[in-house]
Amino acid sequence: MKGHFQPAHVLEAMRSQGYGLSLATVYRTLSLLAQAGIVTRVGASDDPDSAGSWYEHTWRREHHDHLVCTHCGAVIEFSYPAIEVLQEAVAREHGFVLEGHSLELKGICARCRENITGGVGKT
Ligand SMILES: [Zn+2]
Ligand SMILES: [Zn+2]
Ligand SMILES: [Zn+2]
Known part of the structure; x- marks a missing residue:
C-alpha cells in the first residue's frame, strides 16, 4: 500500500487478489506492523480499532x-x-x-x- 490508507482499503486490495481475510485480521496485522515500526498510524482517531484510522508505510521513508x-x-x-x-x-x-x-x-x-x-x- 502506498500513501495513506485505512484498514478497509487493505481489506479491499487483499480481497481483489483473492485473499479471504476478515477486517479483524487486517486490524490485527496492522497493529503488529505498527509495533514493529513498519507502518505508523496517522489520522484523527486515537482508537486503534476505529474505522477512521489511517496508516502509512513508514519503513525507510523520508x-x-x-x-x-x-x-x-x-x-x-x-x-x-x-x-x-x-x-x-x-x-x-x-x-x-x-x-x-x-x-x-x-x-x-x-x-x-x-x-x-x-x-x-x-x-
Ligand atoms: Zn476536510
Ligand atoms: Zn504521511
Ligand atoms: Zn517532523
Whole structure:
C-alpha cells in the first residue's frame, strides 16, 4: 500500500487478489506492523480499532509530518525544517535525546472550509 490508507482499503486490495481475510485480521496485522515500526498510524482517531484510522508505510521513508482534517479525515503531508529544528531545541533544553516524533496538526482542510462557508470568506 502506498500513501495513506485505512484498514478497509487493505481489506479491499487483499480481497481483489483473492485473499479471504476478515477486517479483524487486517486490524490485527496492522497493529503488529505498527509495533514493529513498519507502518505508523496517522489520522484523527486515537482508537486503534476505529474505522477512521489511517496508516502509512513508514519503513525507510523520508521523514514528514501531517495535517489532519478533523472534518473529513484528509491527511496532508508536509515537512517544514524550522519545526524540526525547534523540536530538537526543545528536547535539548530538557536534556532529551530525540529518537523520533510524529507531529499531527489538526484542523479543517481547505476543501471542507469551502464547503462549510460556501466559499464565502475564502481569500
Ligand atoms: Zn517532523
Ligand atoms: Zn476536510
Ligand atoms: Zn504521511
